[in-house]
Amino acid sequence: MGKPDNERVELLQGTLDMLVLQTLLLAPCHGLAIAKNIQRTSDEALLVEHGSLYPALHRLERQGWVTTKWDKAPGKNREVKYYLLTPSGKKQLVAQQNRWAQLVAAIGKVMRPV
Amino acid sequence: MNRKEREEELARELRAHMELEAEELRELGLTAEAAQHAARRAFGSPALAMERTREMWGWNRLESFLRNLRFAGRRARKSPAFTATVALVIALAVGVTTAIFALIDVAFFKPLPYPEPERLAYVSMSFEAAGRAASDRVLTGAQW
Numbered sequence: 001m002g003k004p005d006n007e008r009v010e011l012l013q014g015t016l017d018m019l020v021l022q023t024l025l026l027a028p029c030h031g032l033a034i035a036k037n038i039q040r041t042s043d044e045a046l047l048v049e050h051g052s053l054y055p056a057l058h059r060l061e062r063q064g065w066v067t068t069k070w071d072k073a074p075g076k077n078r079e080v081k082y083y084l085l086t087p088s089g090k091k092q093l094v095a096q097q098n099r100w101a102q103l104v105a106a107i108g109k110v111m112r113p114v
Numbered sequence: 115m116n117r118k119e120r121e122e123e124l125a126r127e128l129r130a131h132m133e134l135e136a137e138e139l140r141e142l143g144l145t146a147e148a149a150q151h152a153a154r155r156a157f158g159s160p161a162l163a164m165e166r167t168r169e170m171w172g173w174n175r176l177e178s179f180l181r182n183l184r185f186a187g188r189r190a191r192k193s194p195a196f197t198a199t200v201a202l203v204i205a206l207a208v209g210v211t212t213a214i215f216a217l218i219d220v221a222f223f224k225p226l227p228y229p230e231p232e233r234l235a236y237v238s239m240s241f242e243a244a245g246r247a248a249s250d251r252v253l254t255g256a257q258w
Binding site for chain 1: 158
C-alpha cells in the first residue's frame with residue numbers, strides 16, 4: 001500500500017501526540033482509524049507505527065486530553081475502543097499548534113533557500 | 115483499573131483492530147487467510163506494541179512512587195512534634211549502634227598500629243614471697 005519506503009518521512013519526536021489530537025478534533029475515532037487518517041491525509045508520507053500509536057494514546061488518556069469509550073464500529077458487529085477529545089485536550093491542541101508554527105517559522109528562517 | 119485489566123483491555127483493543135483490518139481486506143476480495151496475513155503485516159508486531167505501552171506504564175509506577183513520597187513528606191510536616199520524636203529516636207539508635215560497633219572493631223578486630231604486630235610480647239616477672247600472694251612486675255624493654 002501507498003508509497004515506497006524512501007518516500008516516507010519519519011515522524012518528528014513529539015509530533016505524534018499533536019497529530020492524534022488534530023485527528024480527534026474532527027470526530028471520535030478508534031486507534032486504527034486514527035492511524036489510517038494520519039496516513040491518508042499526509043498522502044501516505046507519514047506511517048504511524050502501532051508500536052508508537054498505542055503508547056501515545058495511553059499517554060494522552062493519562063494526561064486527561066482524551067477519554068475512551070467502547071462502542072460498536074459502524075456497520076460492524078464488533079466493539080472497538082473510541083477516543084474522544086476532551087476540552088483540556090482541545091486547549092492542548094491549540095498550544096501544540098502554536099508551538100509547531102513557531103518551530104516551522106524558526107527553522108524556515110535558518111534554512112533560507114541558497 | 116489495575117495492571118491486569120489494563121493489559122487485557124489493550125490486548126482486546128489490538129485484537130479488535132487487527133480483525134477490523136482483516137475484515138476490510140476480505141471485503142476487497144482477499145481470502146480469509148491472506149487477509150489475516152496482510153493485516154498482521156500492516157500492523158507490525160502486536161507484542162511490540164504491548165511492550166512499548168507497558169514501558170510507559172512503568173514510568174507511571176515510578177511517578178506514583180514519587181507521589182507517595184511527596185504525600186509522606188506532607189504528612190510528616192503536618193505533625194512536626196511526632197516527626198521530630200521519631201527522627202530523634204532513629205538518630206539515637208543509629209548513633210549508639212555505630213559507636214558500639216566502632217569500639218568493638220578497634221578493640222578486638224583491627225591489628226595494633228605497629229609493624230609486625232604479631233611479634234609484640236608482654237613480659238613480666240612474678241615473685242613469690244613466703245606467706246604472701248604472688249605479685250607481678252612488668253619489665254621494661256631495657257630491664258629485659
